[in-house]
Amino acid sequence: MRTVEILLVIIIITGAFIISSFFAVLPQPRRVSPINLRRLALTTLQTLDSDHGLSTTAFMPPDDSSWNSLEAAISACLPPNIVYNLTVYQVQTNGSALYQPLKSISNVEDLGVESDASSSLVASSNVTFNVIPEKIGERGDGGTLYILNCSDANGWWISGYTAQTLAQDLCTLFSPYFQPNNIILLNNTGQLGQVLDGIPIQGERIQNAIVINTFGEAVPIPTSYANKYSSDNYAQYCYQLGNKTLYCNWTWASIVGDPFYYVTNIVKFNGIQSWGIYGTQTVGQKGLTAFLRGLNNLTYISPSDTSYQEIGTVNLTSTMLANCSNYGIYPSRSQTSSRALPNSILAAYNLVARVLLFDPSPSYPTYIPGALFEHRNGGSVAGRFLDLGLARTPDIRLTALALLSYFNPRLYRAEHTVADTSRLVVLQLGQVGGI
Amino acid sequence: MTGATIDHLVSVVIFLVAILIFIGLFNQTIQTAILYQQHRYLATKCSDTLDNILLNPGSPPYWGLTSTNPTSFGLQDPEFTQYRLSPFSLMRLNSSIGTPAFYSKTGLYYSNTTTGFGESLLVPYNEAIDSKAAASLLGINGSYGFSLTFTPTVTVSVSEVQFNPLEVQVKVAGSGYPFAYSNISYCLINTTNVAGTYPSYNIIKQDNVPTDDQGLASLSFNGTIGSYALIAYAHTNGLVGVGCYEHLCYTDNYAVPLVSDFDSGDMLIANSWDIIGGANPSAISYNATFVLLTEDFTLQEMSLENATQRTGIVNFGMGQPYGIIKISTDNPGILVISYMKADNNSDSGIVLMPWGISSMAFPLTFGDDPNRKEWVATDIRQVTVGNIAYQAKLALWSLEGYQMVN
Numbered sequence: 001m002r003t004v005e006i007l008l009v010i011i012i013i014t015g016a017f018i019i020s021s022f023f024a025v026l027p028q029p030r031r032v033s034p035i036n037l038r039r040l041a042l043t044t045l046q047t048l049d050s051d052h053g054l055s056t057t058a059f060m061p062p063d064d065s066s067w068n069s070l071e072a073a074i075s076a077c078l079p080p081n082i083v084y085n086l087t088v089y090q091v092q093t094n095g096s097a098l099y100q101p102l103k104s105i106s107n108v109e110d111l112g113v114e115s116d117a118s119s120s121l122v123a124s125s126n127v128t129f130n131v132i133p134e135k136i137g138e139r140g141d142g143g144t145l146y147i148l149n150c151s152d153a154n155g156w157w158i159s160g161y162t163a164q165t166l167a168q169d170l171c172t173l174f175s176p177y178f179q180p181n182n183i184i185l186l187n188n189t190g191q192l193g194q195v196l197d198g199i200p201i202q203g204e205r206i207q208n209a210i211v212i213n214t215f216g217e218a219v220p221i222p223t224s225y226a227n228k229y230s231s232d233n234y235a236q237y238c239y240q241l242g243n244k245t246l247y248c249n250w251t252w253a254s255i256v257g258d259p260f261y262y263v264t265n266i267v268k269f270n271g272i273q274s275w276g277i278y279g280t281q282t283v284g285q286k287g288l289t290a291f292l293r294g295l296n297n298l299t300y301i302s303p304s305d306t307s308y309q310e311i312g313t314v315n316l317t318s319t320m321l322a323n324c325s326n327y328g329i330y331p332s333r334s335q336t337s338s339r340a341l342p343n344s345i346l347a348a349y350n351l352v353a354r355v356l357l358f359d360p361s362p363s364y365p366t367y368i369p370g371a372l373f374e375h376r377n378g379g380s381v382a383g384r385f386l387d388l389g390l391a392r393t394p395d396i397r398l399t400a401l402a403l404l405s406y407f408n409p410r411l412y413r414a415e416h417t418v419a420d421t422s423r424l425v426v427l428q429l430g431q432v433g434g435i
Numbered sequence: 436m437t438g439a440t441i442d443h444l445v446s447v448v449i450f451l452v453a454i455l456i457f458i459g460l461f462n463q464t465i466q467t468a469i470l471y472q473q474h475r476y477l478a479t480k481c482s483d484t485l486d487n488i489l490l491n492p493g494s495p496p497y498w499g500l501t502s503t504n505p506t507s508f509g510l511q512d513p514e515f516t517q518y519r520l521s522p523f524s525l526m527r528l529n530s531s532i533g534t535p536a537f538y539s540k541t542g543l544y545y546s547n548t549t550t551g552f553g554e555s556l557l558v559p560y561n562e563a564i565d566s567k568a569a570a571s572l573l574g575i576n577g578s579y580g581f582s583l584t585f586t587p588t589v590t591v592s593v594s595e596v597q598f599n600p601l602e603v604q605v606k607v608a609g610s611g612y613p614f615a616y617s618n619i620s621y622c623l624i625n626t627t628n629v630a631g632t633y634p635s636y637n638i639i640k641q642d643n644v645p646t647d648d649q650g651l652a653s654l655s656f657n658g659t660i661g662s663y664a665l666i667a668y669a670h671t672n673g674l675v676g677v678g679c680y681e682h683l684c685y686t687d688n689y690a691v692p693l694v695s696d697f698d699s700g701d702m703l704i705a706n707s708w709d710i711i712g713g714a715n716p717s718a719i720s721y722n723a724t725f726v727l728l729t730e731d732f733t734l735q736e737m738s739l740e741n742a743t744q745r746t747g748i749v750n751f752g753m754g755q756p757y758g759i760i761k762i763s764t765d766n767p768g769i770l771v772i773s774y775m776k777a778d779n780n781s782d783s784g785i786v787l788m789p790w791g792i793s794s795m796a797f798p799l800t801f802g803d804d805p806n807r808k809e810w811v812a813t814d815i816r817q818v819t820v821g822n823i824a825y826q827a828k829l830a831l832w833s834l835e836g837y838q839m840v841n
Binding site: 002003005006007009010013014017021024032033034035036039040043044046047048049050051052053054057065066068069070072073075076077078079080315318321333 | 442443445446449450453454457460461464468471474475477478482486496497513514517518588589608609610611612613614615616617670671672673674675810812813814815816817818819822824826
């Protein structure tokens, strides 16, 4: 009797096994360990469009021979056991059918149940998509850009250029990022003196302005200021510039070398020359010290020298490289730094290096080859100073990159809303063969 | 009573046997399911690892251009996004299929990527990244083995139809399909040797030569041709391929370029006898130049940094110094070295070395051998290396998995 019961149990368990086996269907090995077809399709589309070849073909008539080339190119990209179907859709914006198939090429009738797809929106080469930058100052700080373009001054360490050509180039570089009336070239030292006295040139806002000194290691000095602030070989003038930067919340930008090493005014310093450049007067390394003391609102004393370091090749930081792509400014990745500032100035003058242009040199980790410094007055920012302690010849793209990285104007890209300017390309892949 | 006991015993025995059989059956099903699960995980891991390698440049981002070892492994070109790889990072990977070369004058072994006579890339092991280091940086060392291969998508084959006057045929094809009506840019470097001097050369360039409907293009050249090298780039629908061909009048001894230092761009020019030996050793004189592929698919000659180093004589045997030249560009190109037997100007040849692996469309295999592994997951991506289309394939297997076969 028990044997019969056991046999019944066995029948029940067998039934359970058969029923559970029926539900526990294991997938085919090919489905267990599949090739990522979606990624393969995506990378194939990207490769085919790497020189805009796919975009060009997508806008060709359906009977154009370029489709044959595209077919051969797709076949070349895919392994032999991968089948495909590429369909190009016209993107309609009139509200009815959004995507209308235009052309389809395939090397198989049916992709089977195991397939995956990726898509890419390609644009017609006949259409230009604009990028409109936000204007600096629209969100608060800044708004006025002063570029020193003084005809009565001479530059130093800008070999191969003149301050005037650099000023024009900077004007062109920055024109998309400022209101046209807010870019002001200070064409002589008299105009510079006017701004330093707080009188606008054309009704602009002086507070929060950016001042770019295109004269390299020299800084133009108005005659009135040269008469008034001549102590310590005009280091007192540099102090005044620092103090003005503090109270007007300026961003003072030096494009190359040791800033404030000379002052220049070809009328005031007629017949005086440094290294063969007439109209210049050497201040020395104490010029920078005086500027920083003025920026930090310390009392004026006869300043000591700010020592710099020659550290050789430096490389742009990864953030700067990303910003190069963002703003379309491409200076050389490697630069030579011969006037790097010690980071001891940070604590000494309440500075914070907000934009570091270069990775620190492993040999001189305590020196800063180029940075935009914020001066902190309590918890708030009061004045900024861009120093590029690089060797001549200057690359003003670095100045532009540093300032744009700091003010970070947004870029508004035009939308693809013009009719028949976009086509959707869908590449669907399937796998054949094997088990 | 006895019958009941026997009935009891028989039923227990049958029951136990049945239970054992069912446990075995269920166990087998569960085991298979676990295996399937592990294989699926391996496939996912393979896809993720491949994207990890291809979509980040590593750290420091430009490690391919320096001699420093990366602290994080990635092959993406730091100046681009998506699946565009750095030709220099690839150049620093240790080839797992070439036979290592030993150069006694530096005392170093070199990772050897050779695609034919006169087409080689030799990178010293102390500058190359091996697969174990890469696995450690990827966090899979000891857990997974891998093999990463890069294969050019477009095959450009160059063959000589006749030597005098020179006629060369270029064939452009993908996997089984000819590339009809693709455009070819080529550069012919022809040695013009003069007795008693270093070998000299002239360069003939042309672009936009179309292939026919069979993917073939025929190139003809007039004038006296000695040893020559022809480099041809083909481009169509976003796919770019490259092929080379050398006609050599002398192969007993030849110049072998070796990478010395990625930081400085120093290359060594060695006498082949010092590396592979041979029957008739001889001093050779050489003349080096550098050509690069511009963005409009034309080949441009670029001067080497130190003009006095571009020519020289390298003798064989100990005590004889090697030549040193410097490549000072971050753009991929081809180092072209024309050489001749020092005492016979008619014995000449040309060797090529890619600077950036893509410039000669060198294939690369990096990692371990996937053969005899129980289960290998593979995944594929289409990538661009210095504008040249490649297929990147990663094979991944578990080193500690269930039922692993050694």
